Amino acid sequence: MIKLLTKITKEKRTRSTLRIKFYALKALAFASAAVVAGGCGALIFFIFQQGFQTLDVRLFFGDTPPLEAIFHAAPVWEGIWPAFAGTFCLVALTMLMALVPGIGCGLFLARYSESGLARTLSSGIELLASVPSIVMGLFGFVLIIALRRTIAPDATTSIALAAFCLALLVMPALVVTTRASIESLPPMLEITGASLGFSHNAIMLRLLVPAAARGILGGVMLAMGRAAEDTAVIMLTGVVVNSGLPAGLASKFEALPFLIYYTAAQYADESELLRGFGASLVLLMLSAALMGAAWLCQRGMERRFRGN
Amino acid sequence: MKMKNIVMTAMICILTASAATAAPLDSFKGQKGKIDIAGGTAHIPVMQEAAKRIMSANRDIRITVAGGGSGVGVKQVGEGLVEIGNTGRALKKDEIEKYGLKTFPFAIDGVAVVINPENKVAELSFEQLGDIYAGKITNWKQVGGADAEINLYVREDGSGTREVFTEKAINKGAVSAKANVVSSNGAMKTAVAKDARAIGYVGIGHIDKSVKAPKLAGMTATQENAANGKYTVVRDLYMNTKGEPSGLTALFIDYIYSPEGQQIIKESKYIPLKRK
Numbered sequence: 187m188i189k190l191l192t193k194i195t196k197e198k199r200t201r202s203t204l205r206i207k208f209y210a211l212k213a214l215a216f217a218s219a220a221v222v223a224g225g226c227g228a229l230i231f232f233i234f235q236q237g238f239q240t241l242d243v244r245l246f247f248g249d250t251p252p253l254e255a256i257f258h259a260a261p262v263w264e265g266i267w268p269a270f271a272g273t274f275c276l277v278a279l280t281m282l283m284a285l286v287p288g289i290g291c292g293l294f295l296a297r298y299s300e301s302g303l304a305r306t307l308s309s310g311i312e313l314l315a316s317v318p319s320i321v322m323g324l325f326g327f328v329l330i331i332a333l334r335r336t337i338a339p340d341a342t343t344s345i346a347l348a349a350f351c352l353a354l355l356v357m358p359a360l361v362v363t364t365r366a367s368i369e370s371l372p373p374m375l376e377i378t379g380a381s382l383g384f385s386h387n388a389i390m391l392r393l394l395v396p397a398a399a400r401g402i403l404g405g406v407m408l409a410m411g412r413a414a415e416d417t418a419v420i421m422l423t424g425v426v427v428n429s430g431l432p433a434g435l436a437s438k439f440e441a442l443p444f445l446i447y448y449t450a451a452q453y454a455d456e457s458e459l460l461r462g463f464g465a466s467l468v469l470l471m472l473s474a475a476l477m478g479a480a481w482l483c484q485r486g487m488e489r490r491f492r493g494n
Numbered sequence: 495m496k497m498k499n500i501v502m503t504a505m506i507c508i509l510t511a512s513a514a515t516a517a518p519l520d521s522f523k524g525q526k527g528k529i530d531i532a533g534g535t536a537h538i539p540v541m542q543e544a545a546k547r548i549m550s551a552n553r554d555i556r557i558t559v560a561g562g563g564s565g566v567g568v569k570q571v572g573e574g575l576v577e578i579g580n581t582g583r584a585l586k587k588d589e590i591e592k593y594g595l596k597t598f599p600f601a602i603d604g605v606a607v608v609i610n611p612e613n614k615v616a617e618l619s620f621e622q623l624g625d626i627y628a629g630k631i632t633n634w635k636q637v638g639g640a641d642a643e644i645n646l647y648v649r650e651d652g653s654g655t656r657e658v659f660t661e662k663a664i665n666k667g668a669v670s671a672k673a674n675v676v677s678s679n680g681a682m683k684t685a686v687a688k689d690a691r692a693i694g695y696v697g698i699g700h701i702d703k704s705v706k707a708p709k710l711a712g713m714t715a716t717q718e719n720a721a722n723g724k725y726t727v728v729r730d731l732y733m734n735t736k737g738e739p740s741g742l743t744a745l746f747i748d749y750i751y752s753p754e755g756q757q758i759i760k761e762s763k764y765i766p767l768k769r770k
Contacts, residue, residue, distance in 0.1 A: 261553070263546050331573055342530070342575050426532075426560035428542050430549070438530060438558040448561065452535055453680040454700070 230470070236460070237467030245464045246270065261430050266465045268431050269440040272345070273414055273472065275432045276441055279349035280356065280413040281406075288357045288409070289402060292364025293390065308365075315358035323422035326351035330423075343424035346435040351419045356409035363408065367401025368394055407480040411473050417443040442469045518752040519551045527742050532560040533567020533580030536603055536654050536697070537731055539762040541580070544750060547758075555742065563652055571595065571734050577743045579734045582654030594737055599730040600750050601764040604698035605658045606715035606727070608683075608705040610690045615639040617709040623663060626693060629670030634691065646673035647685050647694035654729065655679065659695045662727045663710070698725075699763020721765045731764065 247255050248265035255262050262268055291311070298304045326347050333341040371394060379389040395402070425444045432439040442465055449462030531541050538559055545557035562570070564581040571579025572593030585597050607623060609615060615638055618626075625631040626644055635641045648669055649656035660666055676682050679700045686692040687704035698715050701707050707715045710727070719725035739747055749755050756766035 261546075261549050330575070334574065421562075426530075426558040427538055428545060428560075429558035430556065433556060437528075437556070438560070450677075452538070452561075452678045454539070454678070455680055459680065 233463065233466050233470060236463035237465075240460045240464035241467060245461065245468075259431055264461075266442065266445060266461070266468060268429065269442045269445040269465065270468060270472070271431050272425075272429075272439040273442045273469070276345060276349055276352070276420070276439065277410055277413045277476070279345065279435075280352040281410060283349055283353035284357050284360060284409060284413075285406070288360025288405075289364050291357075292361045292402075292405075293368065293395070295361065295365045296368035297390070311358050311361050314354070315362065317355070318418075319355055319416050320418040320422075322351050322355045323419040325354075326419065326423035342436070343422075343438065344436045345424060345432050345439040348420045348423040348425065348439070351423050352413045352416060355416065355419060356412045359408045359412065360405045363405025364398070364402050367398035367405075370401070371397050403480050407477055410476050410480070414473055414476065415443050415469065417447050420444060421447075442472070518749055518754040519547060521745050521748065522548055522552045522555060522742075525552060525742055525745065526554040528556040528558070529578065529742050529746055530558050530560075530576040531578045531580065532562050532570045532576045533578075533734075534564045534582040534654055534731065535561040536582050536764075537580040537733075540601065540731075540750070540759055540764065543758045543762065544746070544755060547754075548746070548749065557746070564654065568593070568595070568734065571736055574736060577735065577739075578746070581732045581734060582729060583657070584730070584732065585734060595734045596736075596738060598733040598735075598747055598750075599767050599770065600733055600755075601731040601759045601766055602720055602728050603654070603658070603731055603764050604715060604717070604720035604725055604728040605655055605663065605695050606698045606701055606707040607663065607693065607695050607710055608686050608701065608707050609693050610686055611704070611706045612690050613639055613706065613708075615708055617712070620663070620665070620711050623710065624665060624667045627664050627669050627673070628667055629672060642691045644693055645689055645691045646670055647682060647689075647692055648673045648675055649682065649695070650675050650677045653677075655695065655697055658727060658729045662729075663695070697763060717765050730767065 243252055244265070246252070246262075246265050246267045248263050250260050250262045250265065254260040255265075255267055291307070295304050295308055295311075327343070330341055330343055330347055375393055375397060376389055379393045384392070420441055421444060424438050425441050426438045427440070427444075427448055429438050429440050446462055446465050446469065449458060449465065453459040453462065531545075538561060541557075541559045545559055548555055549557060560576075564583055567576075567579035567581050568585065568589050569579075570576045572589070572595065579595075581597075582603070585595060589595060590597075607618065613634065615634065618637060622631065622637050626637070627646060627648075629646075631637060632644055633641065634644055646669070649659075660669075674685070676685050676694070679696045682694045682696050683700060683702070683705055686694045686696075696705070698717060698720055701715070710725075713719065713725045715725055715727075720728045733747060733750065735743060735747070750759075751769045759766040
């Protein structure tokens with residue numbers, strides 16, 4: 187009888203401590219979520235509050251007629267249009283250089299993760315992922331000086347060089363997410379494909395990649411965002427305060443993050459500072475638009491995969 | 495051969511004569527190409543305005559302006575990455591020798607001590623200023639002001655304005671660790687205008703109603719005094735090229751020294767220098 191009682195009280199006690207632990211965990215999770223959401227919310231609110239009043243045609247084009255600027259490349263002064271266009275071109279170029287090698291390398295690692303080569307490669311990728319962006323910028327700068335002294339005496343810092351260094355910077359994100367999304371698919375998928383007589387390549391391209399598209403696109407979004415917001419790399423590889431629209435691969439360019447950085451550090455009066463806030467808000471919206479576009483692509487691909 | 499020489503000389507004469515009488519921007523007519531400029535950040539307003547006017551007059555010319563600081567300016571022009579590298583200090587001997595640079599001082603930038611307009615202190619000596627920044631004098635009443643603690647403001651490391659101030663106003667003296675760091679002339683003005691106990695420094699051209707510049711050792715901080723040497727906390731701004739400038743780069747440098755260029759320098763709150 188006594189034994190039974192002690193057993194019951196013990197059970198009760200463990201149950202109550204468990205319950206306390208459970209509630210503590212729940213509270214911690216809620217608090218953490220609140221901190222993250224609150225932080226993001228406060229930041230977005232602050233940028234909106236400061237930048238919203240500047241959001242108009244003048245912010246982009248200064249005194250230049252917008253249509254002239256867009257279609258006839260009329261020079262824009264006191265406006266963020268050249269920086270906006272520069273960032274857009276930069277992200278596009280970066281993705282052009284990083285997408286195929288990044289995703290390809292991710293697929294390779296997902297398929298051949300057993301071999302020694304793949305293991306070496308993946309530790310190399312991890313190392314690349316941990317390189318700070320300023321180091322990547324320095325690398326670009328040294329690279330161009332080395333090129334000038336050897337094979338290309340006219341090479342100079344430019345949008346092509348900046349995009350190349352950014353591609354190196356964002357590639358690890360692509361590799362890692364691609365590999366992780368392929369590896370997290372149910373093994374049944376591959377087995378079923380093989381049992382139906384699909385070749386290795388067909389399994390990869392027709393089954394695994396579409397099934398993992400969601401994760402891969404997540405990686406692409408990450409990479410695009412990183413390329414759009416990075417300042418340190420471009421600062422050493424060809425971004426300038428004033429250049430007009432990008433005039434080709436070998437030309438110098440303007441970009442939003444650098445414009446924001448330069449304004450914050452050097453503003454001479456309040457109106458300039460406000461333009462900086464306007465530019466921050468535009469960069470935020472550009473990132474949101476990129477994500478939206480990626481999300482739309484993703485939905486399209488999913489539909490194709492489901493076949494409806 | 496002789497005939498050719500005569501024709502050439504005549505051509506050159508005609509060209510120089512027409513250039514001498516023409517408006518400054520006309521020299522860029524029919525030109526094509528690019529000029530890349532990098533270096534000290536103090537120069538950017540001047541370079542940007544000159545670029546704006548030249549590019550508006552001739553769309554075939556593309557001028558890019560970048561910052562990076564004086565060190566970057568020297569390195570980039572020396573390596574041939576840009577045509578013009580700007581510095582907010584005279585070139586060092588080894589820099590000139592290593593890269594074969596030519597230097598063009600084009601403006602004077604003065605640095606003035608500023609306090610809040612409500613502060614009744616009218617003059618400071620160099621010694622007092624040094625002691626204030628070293629943290630030895632901590633109250634305004636020690637220099638004839640109200641009974642209130644002094645709040646120090648300085649510019650960030652690497653700022654040319656900070657360098658001039660440290661060298662010429664406080665004689666490379668130590669700066670108290672309590673000093674607040676701000677990162678631009680605009681930010682400095684905002685800080686001093688909002689803080690009744692503040693002391694800071696800005697480029698002379700940036701002085702307006704929101705701040706007050708007390709006399710420094712009997713010298714009044716004005717553009718005129720900086721130009722004629724009556725105010726000593728100044729530095730020169732330089733454009734540097736690798737070897738003798740030619741083509742567009744030479745035209746650009748000529749333009750900066752032209753009356754219109756001098757006007758741009760004045761509007762950018764510096765004092766223009768004549769070509770040496």
